[in-house]
Structures are given as structure tokens and as C-alpha cells.
Amino acid sequence: MIQTNAGGNGVDELVAPQLTFTVNSSPAIIQIPVSSGTNVSLPPITVPGVSTPITVTISNVQTGGTIVVEQVSPSTLLADNPGIFSAVGTSSSLTIGTSTGNTIGTVFEIDTSSITLGSGATIDVTIPYDPTLLPPGFNEANVKFFHWTGTAWVDVTLTVDTAANTITGRLTSLSPVVAGYTSVAPSGGGAVGGGGGGGTTGGGTGIDLTPTYPDSYFVNNPLAKVQVQSTAFIGSSGQAVAAARTGGQIDIQATFKNYQQSSQNYAIIIQVIDKDGFTADVGWVTGTLASGETTNAARSWVAGDEGNYTVRIFVWDGISQTPTALSIVNDKTLTVVA
Known part of the structure; x- marks a missing residue:
């Protein structure tokens, strides 16, 4: 005998004496x-x-x-x-x-x-x-x-x-x-340079040997157009640091590359999120990358209370009501100590 579930979930039961089998469709x-x-x-x-x-x-x-x-x-x-x-x-x-x-x-x-x-x-x-x-x-x-x-x-x-x-x-x-x-391992980069749009960008750009890709590649890989290759925290000495101190200024620096065979306008949005999930700081850098070009962008931040913060990097095609993402979202933890 077949008992059919009225719910229409595609699961019937075959009932025989002392035996019940479930058939999943x-x-x-x-x-x-x-x-x-x-x-x-x-x-x-x-x-x-x-x-x-x-x-x-x-x-x-x-x-x-x-x-x-x-x-x-x-x-x-x-x-x-x-x-x-x-x-x-x-x-x-x-x-x-x-x-x-x-x-x-x-x-x-x-x-x-x-x-x-x-x-x-x-x-x-x-x-x-x-x-x-x-x-x-x-x-x-x-x-x-x-x-x-x-x-x-x-x-x-x-x-x-x-x-x-x-x-x-x-x-x-x-x-x-x-x-x-x-996240993709670094393949190059340069020093932080002149200003722009809530942060800094500029000097030390270049073309590395990693190949670029035609438009057809990005039909299935739309978030690979521009890749953040590394995120670093730069202290007042100009050297990378593992943690920031409360009240101290730190530069949050992202290195990124255009993998397209054409130039690309970009907006790098740098967001700092505290341990409670609230935004402690947000700003952006805009510019244009040539095909295959790698560059840096940075935003200065005065560290808040002690604790772990999430630094979140977005790469969009600009600041607008309907931006298009060019990369996956990149997160990195920043620890603030007394």
C-alpha cells in the first residue's frame, strides 16, 4: 500500500506488514x-x-x-x-x-x-x-x-x-x-603618495607580470576585475605595525590591481567596525587604474578604545546611488591596545 502525503512534498511511504520504507523523490x-x-x-x-x-x-x-x-x-x-x-x-x-x-x-x-x-x-x-x-x-x-x-x-x-x-x-x-x-597574495605595490577623497593614493604604481584578462573572463568572474592584494597598518614611523594604540594615528593601506585589459575608475571604501558591529570610521579614495596597474590607497584613522576592530575594504566603480562592485569584500582584524 502507498500512503501519499497530502502536503505535496514528494515523499511517499510504502507500508507493508511491520515494515515502513521512506522513498525520497x-x-x-x-x-x-x-x-x-x-x-x-x-x-x-x-x-x-x-x-x-x-x-x-x-x-x-x-x-x-x-x-x-x-x-x-x-x-x-x-x-x-x-x-x-x-x-x-x-x-x-x-x-x-x-x-x-x-x-x-x-x-x-x-x-x-x-x-x-x-x-x-x-x-x-x-x-x-x-x-x-x-x-x-x-x-x-x-x-x-x-x-x-x-x-x-x-x-x-x-x-x-x-x-x-x-x-x-x-x-x-x-x-x-x-x-x-x-584573498590573493600580494604581487607588488608601492608607497603611499598624494591625496584624494577621504584618503591617499598615488606614487609607486606599476605594471606587474601577472596577466590581464579579456572582458569575456569577467562574465563569470565579475568580482575579479580589481583585486585587493594586501591590507597593511602603517604606524607614525612609516613602518607596518601589528596593532594600534588608543588615541594613536594609523594609516590603513590597501594594495590593489586592475586585472582588466582596459582602464577602470574605482572607489576604495575603507570601513572600520568595532567589536559591537558599529562603524567607527569610513572613508574612500577614488581614482583610475590603467590596465594591469597596481597601486596603493590609504586612510588615516585615530584609534579608539581597546579591542579588536574589523577593517573592511570595498572596491566599487565609483561613489553613487547604484555602484557596481569590482572585487570581493576584504576583511582584516586590527587590534587596538592601551
Whole structure:
């Protein structure tokens, strides 16, 4: 006998004497039986809509059961977990430690709650990533495996296979996992120079050897047009410092590059956020970058009370009612001491 749920959720129950089976009609949810044992390798798991199968190896399964694998959209996760992403899209933004990261592939929800792991057991998971979502000049070997613990994203990268475009992470528990990257490493820059629009910009610009990209590249990578490559805190001596002192002046300096094959008008917005989430300071620098050009922009700030502040860098095409973002949002922690 088939009992159909009136709610229309696509889940029917097949009822036989003393037996009830649940049939889930969602093709995106895969259920894989797991036997007890050591170094248990599951067969490759093909998830609908994902061309490359994922693999799972568990070092110690005490009691067998079922692993459930599901492809899940960032917007769905964000609705259930406010703060898991700062922005969602083809490449979603997230916070990893004190850095800003972006996803470059499918987010997988993997559930092992029906099995019992042995003491000290680890789970090696291999998932695919999309190299076309990496920013220009990024070293593919630095792709990361991100795991959501329930409160924060952590980097659990084990190995990267750049030929197969897959990455393996080692975990002790499972929840959402995804491939991604953190902010691009510096490839050049210059000294802070003359003024403009709430901060300073100018001297020391140049063209580095990292390639630029045609407009077609940015159709799928709209937030790679201008990349913030580093953020530094400059003290009164002109040297980089790890912390600011209460009441002391500090320059917040961002180094950024235009990866387009054309010039780009920009506005670098520098926001300082206190530990309570309130804006302590905000200002911007505007200008124009030639194709391939790297430069610096800075804003002076008199440090407030002791504590950790978040310095948030936005790159827009200008200051207007409808600006267009040119880069992912970049965050860095600044500590203020007495």
C-alpha cells in the first residue's frame, strides 16, 4: 500500500506488514550504506548536476549505517544559518578566520549521524572545484577545502589535485563543505603618495607580470576585475605595525590591481567596525587604474578604545546611488591596545 502525503512534498511511504520504507523523490539527495571497519572507502558518489563524483574514506567506523550526501545552494544555507555567507552567488563570499574567502564550486551537505565513528576517526572527503571561478593570477595549488563547523568556516585542506580539479579535506565531523580560496597574495605595490577623497593614493604604481584578462573572463568572474592584494597598518614611523594604540594615528593601506585589459575608475571604501558591529570610521579614495596597474590607497584613522576592530575594504566603480562592485569584500582584524 502507498500512503501519499497530502502536503505535496514528494515523499511517499510504502507500508507493508511491520515494515515502513521512506522513498525520497529528490534526486539531489544520495544515500550510501556504510559498513563497520577500518579505512572504509565508499564507492564514488555521483551527485546530480555535478560532473565529478566525490569520494569519502573513513578511518574507523564502529557501527555502520548510512551517509547522506546532498547538493545545497548557498542561499538555502544562508536562510538557515544567518552569517554563514556574507554574499551569495556563483562564487559566494565567506569569512575564514581573519580573512575573506570565496567559494569555487558546489556546496555539499554530508550527514554521518546514522553511523558511529571509532575513537579518533577521521573522514577524508574529495570534492571538485571550478578553476574558472578563481581570480586572475591565483595559484591553483592554493585552493582550500572549507568546512562549516556550525559556527565558523575552517580550513581542513589535505591535498589539491590541479589536474583533476579536485581537493581533499580531512575532517572529524561533517556538515557543509566546499572548495574555495582566500584573498590573493600580494604581487607588488608601492608607497603611499598624494591625496584624494577621504584618503591617499598615488606614487609607486606599476605594471606587474601577472596577466590581464579579456572582458569575456569577467562574465563569470565579475568580482575579479580589481583585486585587493594586501591590507597593511602603517604606524607614525612609516613602518607596518601589528596593532594600534588608543588615541594613536594609523594609516590603513590597501594594495590593489586592475586585472582588466582596459582602464577602470574605482572607489576604495575603507570601513572600520568595532567589536559591537558599529562603524567607527569610513572613508574612500577614488581614482583610475590603467590596465594591469597596481597601486596603493590609504586612510588615516585615530584609534579608539581597546579591542579588536574589523577593517573592511570595498572596491566599487565609483561613489553613487547604484555602484557596481569590482572585487570581493576584504576583511582584516586590527587590534587596538592601551
